[in-house]
Amino acid sequence: MEREEVVAQIVMDYRDVNVRGVERELSVPERLNVRKAVAITGPRRAGKTYYLLQRFSEVRKAGKAAVFFPLDDDRIYPPTLEDLSALVKVFYELFPEADEKYLFLDEVQEVQNWELFVKRVVERDGFRVYLAGSSSRLLSGEIASALRGRTLTFELFPFSFREFLRAKGFFPGKYLSTKDEGRIKALLKDYLMFGGFPEAVLLDDEFLKRKTLSEYVNVMLYRDIIERHGVKNLRAVRLFLKLLMTSFAKEFSVNRVARYMKGMGVNVSRNTLYTYLEYFEDAYVVFIVKKFSYNLKEVEKSIPKVYIVDNGLVTTYSPRSGESLGRLMENAVFLELRRREKELYYFKDEREKEVDFVVTEKGEVSELIQVSYSLSDPNTFKREVSALVSASDKLNCDNLTIINWSREDTIEAEGKEIRLVPLWKFLLGVVRRDSAFVSPEVH
Known part of the structure; x- marks a missing residue:
């Protein structure tokens, strides 16, 4: 199977995912007045991937153009910048007339120089990008350094008592x-x-x-x-x-x-x-x-x-x-x-x-x-x-x-x-x- 086909298959596996569980209270604005990526940071096992899937599911239910992509999937591991470019191509094939465009990238740190891709699709292509990843390789300080003011970072902790x-x-x-x-x-x-x-x-x-x-x-x-x-x-x-x-x-x-x-x-x-x-x-x-x-x-x-x-x-x-x-x-x-x-x-x-x-x-x-x-x-x-x-x-x-x-x-x-x-x-x-x-x- 060609690499682009594998990327498309992974996208389709998540396209209609139905996320169940505890709704998290992290308050991230859906609409941003500036072109910035949204990064979710926090300790390991606090639920960052689940939160990303939760937001993706909400966007899809609202009928908007969005894809979720886990970059630690064994079918494309180790992922490359070419895989991310293929992801954008698959997106446009699925949503050729989309006005609002969403990319949800989990474990993005697995791609070397991932920040170059994020910068391009946010600033040039107008995508709304949500990022999450392992705390050992995607820390808030590193995000700030990599994207140089092109991101908004939100911290997700373990459950509050309400959750x-x-x-x-x-x-x-x-x-x-x-x-x-x-x-x-x-x-x-x-x-x-x-x-x-x-x-x-x-x-x-x-x-x-x-x-x-x-x-x-x-x-x-x-x-x-x-x-x-x-x-x-x-x-x-x-x-x-x-x-x-x-x-x-x-x-x-x-x-x-x-x-x-x-x-x-x-x-x-x-x-x-x-x-x-x-x-x-x-x-x-x-x-x-x-x-x-x-x-x-x-x-x-x-x-x-x-x-x-x-x-x-x-x-x-x-x-x-x-x-x-x-x-x-x-x-x-x-x-x-x-x-x-x-x-x-x-x-x-x-x-x-x-x-x-x-x-x-x-x-x-x-x-x-x-x-x-x-x-x-x-x-x-x-x-x-x-x-x-x-x-x-x-x-x-x-x-x-x-x-x-x-x-x-x-x-x-x-x-x-x-x-x-x-x-x-x-x-x-x-x-x-x-x-x-x-x-x-x-x-």
């Missing part, structure tokens, strides 16, 4: 019964422990969940870090990942870690560890949050806090993390804020009073958020409230929230109002309006 509930077949309405609320909280504990990677969410067996998530960690470590960057000191990078995972939702001092590893007999420099940290960030394994300051130099020099891309990776890699429910809650809150594209810092004053999240908009502090599992202990309650009030004065922000497991209230402390919000309501996007809680529509 998680839908995957479990639970669709909470505007009003909840006591039974519904109890079920949400039970599912929330499962979400906090095993996270939102789609494949793991759909597994019922706990052993298989752990096994699957453990494999994810190994693939991220070996393919996205060791193989991609040619890391030779395997012992050091493995131990460093373990320390990152066990330090989630805590300050993470690379200098202190370097001394610790030296004491363990692992010879690695601070600069190398900083490089490893950048690798793990690029691969969407970890995120760092800097300490807030109005002085940018102080921000850059601050010891960061570390968060992990999914709670399931944490509990699988570090089984004892299940004992730290408050930190798992904090990691989940971070991920939700990241999905909402918030600019985040933490805050700690000279008396070591810490606020978990400082949310900023256009350089101004817009909200201060604490996360605590329980507020029933008087000392814990006093500590959380005191830190918020102190930071409120210093940062001139009166929008104060404590996210906890179940308490819902508005309290006053030193003349400031503080909202107490249950974690499940925060994760579901529930907002307060005139003392009645309403869940906004999710698109």
